[in-house]
Structure formats: structure tokens, C-alpha cells
Amino acid sequence: MQKYKKLLSGLIITLILSSCSPLKNESGKSMELISTPTVEATPILAASNATATATPFQPEPRPDSIYYSPAVPQEWIQEIGNLKTTENAKTADLVLDFSGQQELTSVAQFERIYAAGVPFDTVIDSISLVELKTLWSTGAPSLAGYDQILLSEPTYGVFKHYWGLPFESSIKIVETQDLTSELWSVSNALAILPFEAIEPRLKILKVDEISPLDRPMDVENYGLTVTYTLSGVQGAEKLLQPEIEQITSLIPATNRDESKMTVVMMTGTTALARVTLKKIELNGYDYPVEMVKDWFLSADLRHVSNEVSFMEGCEYVDAYTMQFCSRPDQIKVLENIGVNVVESTGNHLNDYPGDAFAKTLEMYKERGWLSFGGGINEEDALQPATTEVNGNKIAFIGCNPVGFDTAWATDTRAGSANCDYVWMNQKIAELKTQGYVVITTFQAWEIDRQMYDEYYRKIFKDAAYAGADIIQGSQAHVPMGFEFVNDSLIHYGLGNFLFDQMEPHNIREFYDRHIIYNGKYISTELLTATLTDWSRPVPMTERERQALFDEIFTASGMR
Numbered sequence: 001m002q003k004y005k006k007l008l009s010g011l012i013i014t015l016i017l018s019s020c021s022p023l024k025n026e027s028g029k030s031m032e033l034i035s036t037p038t039v040e041a042t043p044i045l046a047a048s049n050a051t052a053t054a055t056p057f058q059p060e061p062r063p064d065s066i067y068y069s070p071a072v073p074q075e076w077i078q079e080i081g082n083l084k085t086t087e088n089a090k091t092a093d094l095v096l097d098f099s100g101q102q103e104l105t106s107v108a109q110f111e112r113i114y115a116a117g118v119p120f121d122t123v124i125d126s127i128s129l130v131e132l133k134t135l136w137s138t139g140a141p142s143l144a145g146y147d148q149i150l151l152s153e154p155t156y157g158v159f160k161h162y163w164g165l166p167f168e169s170s171i172k173i174v175e176t177q178d179l180t181s182e183l184w185s186v187s188n189a190l191a192i193l194p195f196e197a198i199e200p201r202l203k204i205l206k207v208d209e210i211s212p213l214d215r216p217m218d219v220e221n222y223g224l225t226v227t228y229t230l231s232g233v234q235g236a237e238k239l240l241q242p243e244i245e246q247i248t249s250l251i252p253a254t255n256r257d258e259s260k261m262t263v264v265m266m267t268g269t270t271a272l273a274r275v276t277l278k279k280i281e282l283n284g285y286d287y288p289v290e291m292v293k294d295w296f297l298s299a300d301l302r303h304v305s306n307e308v309s310f311m312e313g314c315e316y317v318d319a320y321t322m323q324f325c326s327r328p329d330q331i332k333v334l335e336n337i338g339v340n341v342v343e344s345t346g347n348h349l350n351d352y353p354g355d356a357f358a359k360t361l362e363m364y365k366e367r368g369w370l371s372f373g374g375g376i377n378e379e380d381a382l383q384p385a386t387t388e389v390n391g392n393k394i395a396f397i398g399c400n401p402v403g404f405d406t407a408w409a410t411d412t413r414a415g416s417a418n419c420d421y422v423w424m425n426q427k428i429a430e431l432k433t434q435g436y437v438v439i440t441t442f443q444a445w446e447i448d449r450q451m452y453d454e455y456y457r458k459i460f461k462d463a464a465y466a467g468a469d470i471i472q473g474s475q476a477h478v479p480m481g482f483e484f485v486n487d488s489l490i491h492y493g494l495g496n497f498l499f500d501q502m503e504p505h506n507i508r509e510f511y512d513r514h515i516i517y518n519g520k521y522i523s524t525e526l527l528t529a530t531l532t533d534w535s536r537p538v539p540m541t542e543r544e545r546q547a548l549f550d551e552i553f554t555a556s557g558m559r
Helices: 002-019 129-138 153-162 176-184 241-250 274-283 293-297 328-336 356-366 378-382 421-433 454-466 542-556
Strands: 065-068 094-097 105-119 148-151 171-173 189-194 202-207 225-232 261-266 301-306 341-343 370-372 385-389 392-399 437-442 470-473 482-485 488-491 496-498 508-517 520-532 536-539
Touching (some): 105 176, 105 241, 129 148, 148 176, 153 171, 153 189, 176 189, 189 202, 202 520, 225 241, 261 392, 274 328, 301 496, 356 370, 370 385, 370 392, 378 421, 392 421, 392 508, 421 437, 421 454, 437 454, 454 470, 454 482, 454 488, 470 508, 482 542, 496 508, 520 542
Parallel strands (some): 065 094, 148 189, 301 341, 341 370, 392 437, 437 470, 470 488
Antiparallel strands (some): 094 225, 105 189, 105 225, 261 508, 385 392, 482 488, 520 536
């Protein structure tokens, strides 16, 4: 044990002595350690006039603001993504205004169509933009004597910015729902209203001969077209694409979309018989209709009330013979105006024995025409004809309350529909619940007056109460008056269309151009013509037209 202790002590002493010896390199020479002085860091101070310089690339700040003009409809102003609304158009990244800012780039446009409306029983047809703006700004009456403009608060909010502040007494602001009734209560006012507010009891005036009821419409040159522009700073269209898409999805491009519009042309009595038949034979199939043809071709649904059957072997007879037929080839007259809806409520469908009317119905079917008011048998005759055009569901239904007995359909004979008022009004109500605009016609009692008394008006008004939107008398050989039941229009008689009655009271004709929009009947434009040469309607002169309106509206007693 003592031996190990001595050995360990010797080892420790050796290690201590070797640590104190100089280091030697590989050659055995000694190496000395060299001490290095400590170096302290010297702080670097910026010069007193130094500035920070940005590198060439810096990220652009993202656009984030939008300015809405005070003329913008309130319902358009909504939260859009992360955009902040600003009151300063000069600093905004997006601007929505009539014309935007000149230094900005247009990214979207929104069009609003307004109308000049007057009561339905108004004689004049048009007004100029100069007259409207002069009345607005100075109070000077229009040529027709209008000295006040009625409009709703939202419409006023648009036009006070579009045209400037009005002459104080030249305008009157009324509640939207009261506009039409207020207009009907006065004689010196017209209304400015948005297209979507048009309703049947208003007549829509043309402004510089352009109407929002036209199709196609000259929107660009129409004086009551208001266009808003969404414009943005450089790069906004790309950087704010989601926000711009949200704005354009919230604001319709227009309030008047012609793809949602259906035009229905309704006419009075047609009988291609007697002298009319001879005139067609002598002058050709286009001769009777060429002067009014364009009225039909701009419509979607073109109606005739054809009271006569096409029959092989039909010959000319004089104008006083009360037995009627038409030559089968002369259906080309109707084809030339694009007829596609035929009413068969007439009294003379079965004037000759045989199956001429059944064959006539087959001719309509071959051409794909809608047929109503008559049929191959009694049940078929009662049925409505339905269609859908531009998203608008439209139904036609009609009947003949007068006869002759031989004209009515039976279980075994084709003919017109004998009126079953209870069934018919129930069917009208049913069609309304299914979303149809319902047009109802009656081959009613023929009179030489311009207005029925209350007894004869009852069946028309009952149809209106059942839900019919438009009710027409197809029996009349003279033009007759009008009446409204709520927003349902009753026209008691349009007069003749193509029929050889040349007495002065028989030659004046109405053509009712009905406008259906977005599932709703909104307006009727009254077109007028004079029958010439026993067969050929010609559009009335302005003087003739105004004289007819004066007579009919006076007889109607609508106000």
C-alpha cells in the first residue's frame, strides 16, 4: 500500500514540473507564448447631414377607398370587401358617378332608364327634352301646358344632380306609391319615374320620338337615359378585381333589360271575305297589311280575331252578303304580318255547312299558331292557350256570349266557345296563381256606340276581378272606350282590322300594343289606323289620331 502511495505522489510532482517547462516544437526547440494587446471597437457615427435612401423597388400601397356621388341611388351603397367609403372624389381609388373622374379609367357602367308619364287618357303622344329641362329649370310650361313635374324623392335625388337644382314651383315630390293617383287628380302635371315603376294606368310619352317601350330602343339618344360610371386609379382594375366584381354583381347593368320584355299586339275584327277577298286577289297578299306591317313584326305575339273559316271553293260575294268565307291561300296575308295567335270567338265560323272550321283549326296547328276561344268541340273551345316568351308566362282565354247557335262548338261540332262565366273566372284565377299574365277576350254585343252601359260591362269587370290583366272586346266594328279595374285594362272594342266595312264610323281602328316585363303587365301603347280601299289600314295622321282620342276618352269618362 505504501508502495502505491509513493508512486502516485511521484507522478503528480512530475506533471507539475512539466507544466512549468517551456513548450517545444517538433524539432525539440522551446516555444514561448506571445501576449496580444486588447483592441477596443470604435463606434461609427453617421454624418449629421446623411439621409436614408430607398432601394429602387418598393411595394405599391393597395387601393382601398371608394367615393359614391350623392346622385347614386342609396340602395347601391353597401359594404364592399375592405373598401373604405370616402367623401373626397379626388383621393378615392374608385369613383361611382355620372361620368367618373377624367384622370381615372372606366371599369364598369350602369344604365338607368326613366320615363315621362301622364294619365292613360292623354291625347298627346310626345314631349321634347328641351321642354322638360326648361320646365325643370325655369318653370316655363311645355307646349301642351304642363307646368309641374311630379317625382319621388329618390328620382328627385338623381335629377337635381343630373339637371341641376329645379325652379321651386316646377316640381312636386310625392310618395312613390301615390305618384299615379296624384297624377290622375290633376290636369297640368306629368311625372318622371324609373322604368321599373311604369304601371298600366300611365301613358308613357315619347321624348324626342323615343320611348322606353320601343323595342329595340335607341337608348343612347334617349333624353332620360342616366349612365353611371365606375372608374378607378391606375392599376385598380387589377388590384381591386374582387371588389369590382362584387359591385357589378350588386348593381344591375340596367333597369330595362329587353330580354325580359314581351310585346303583344292585339287587334280587332278580321274577315278576309267579300270585297276584302277580291282586293287581295287583285293586289296580292301583302297589299292589305303593308302599311302597318312593321307594327306587328316588332312584336313577339301577334293576334288576330279571325271570324271566318278558310274554305275550299270560296268565291267573292258583295259587301252586303252576310255569309262569310275565306280562300285557303289567303292565309298568307296573316303569315305576312307574322300572326301566331288566333282568336276564334267569332259569329261566322260555321256560316257554311261542313267541316271548314275544323280544317281551319288544322291550318293554324300546322303553322304552330296558338288558338283559343274556339275548338274542335265544346270542351276544347273553352281551353286557354298558354305560352312563355322571354321568361314571361302569358295565357289567352276567350268566349262568345252572343252566338249564333250555329257558331258555338258542341260535343260533335267545331266552333266558338259558349261562355261559362263561372268556369272561366275560376280558370282565370287559377292561371294567375300559376304566374300567368292573363289576356281575356269576349265576342260580346255589337253596338254602334263608343261605350257600353253598366249592364254589358259586367262580364268584362268580373274577369278583371278574377285576375285578368287585359280584357278585350273582340266584337266591335267601331272603336270603343276604356276602363280600369285596379291595374287591369278593359278595352271594350278595338274596331275592325281587316274587314270591308267602309262607313265612316267603321273605318277607324285601334291596335293595342301591350308590354309585359319581368312577369308583369306594365303598359299599353295605342296605335291607330284608318281602313282604306275596303281592305287596307293606313296609320292615322296626327290630327285624325287626336280626334279619335278626344272622342273615345270623353266617352270613357275615366276621370
